[in-house]
Amino acid sequence: MTESEGIERFIQPHLQGITGYSASTSPDTLKGKIDVPMDKIIKMNANENPYGCSPKVMKALSRANNLNIYPDDGQMELRKIIAGYAGVAPQFVVCGHGSNTLIDFLVRLFVGPGDEVINAVPTFDLYRLSTLIAGGNLVNTSRDDKFNINLDAMLAAITPRTKMIFLATPNNPTGNLTPREQILALIKTGLPVVIDEAYYEFSGETVMPLTHEYKNLIVLRTFSKWAGLAGLRVGYGVFPAAIAAALMATKIPHNVSVAAEIAVRESLDDLPSLQGKIKALIVERSRLFSELQSINYLKAFPSKANFIFCNVLKGSASDLHQQLQKKGVLVRYFETPLLKNSIRISIGKPDQTDTLMKALRQIEP
């Protein structure tokens, strides 16, 4: 059978050759490729929590005797306890297997072929991918040299085909916030506005209270970063009632595992200790930022998230990433038309910062 007769011809034309999301390197894939033992690898490439999850989660999971049954598809308990944490009523909350999947469910709900989605780049790549999968057109507006959004350009991009606006604040990978007045201006367009607060616990700034007032505002959050549950995959959103109901009807059944359900319950039961770790990471973020000032080939940008974005001023980001990887330090690098020659470093524990800084000082680009 020739290639043109192969099964791939059944893939929808708009999905043929689509560029997927580029996920961070997993340490397992480096086994035998670098001289550093696996347990010494410092993972600063995916904004995970280096302190791990609450010990209460581990304990409860080791005792769980209900892993053989499906989770409650209606997410009753989960929605109730998350609602308490978010300060909203349970009927507005919907949970997902990571907030990633909620982004995708939302796009499925709002966007059809030819519809438009407004984005502020550089930003989290999933808004692009989900839009393209749905057959939508992504309308990118550029951020400025400090990565502030161009509000006028975003408003001017609205057409009768615009179906939603995405905005991450703090933004990934740049770490900066968008001021509330600008978010309000987007909300006042009346379009569905998705404010992605995946890093809220590290910024302390939220527009969640505005969900009581504006019926086109959606706020997404995750347990991956602050609660150290990235591996268990659980996120949530706060939606207008009609949208929450539509998502509950159209989501994939049982989309949050029993294990994730347990982990959320135990995490919310152990808030003071998790908040202590958040504080430690915020302190470490300031220390790393000031330490990075001494590296003359990097320009670090201030951050309100659990990572710091840096332009690479000398040499290439991919070489720097390779050299750090050889020393067992994993960072994320970007060399794309939207993000030229830059790296993103997730905040680690103090000794991890020390190892990273030592490696950066040894490298001469």
Ligand SMILES: Cc1ncc(COP(=O)(O)O)c(C=O)c1O
């Ligand atoms: C801005 C933003 N939104 C959403 C997510 C998805 O998080 P998760 O699917 O782990 O909940 C991430 C993860 O990196 C992110 O950076």
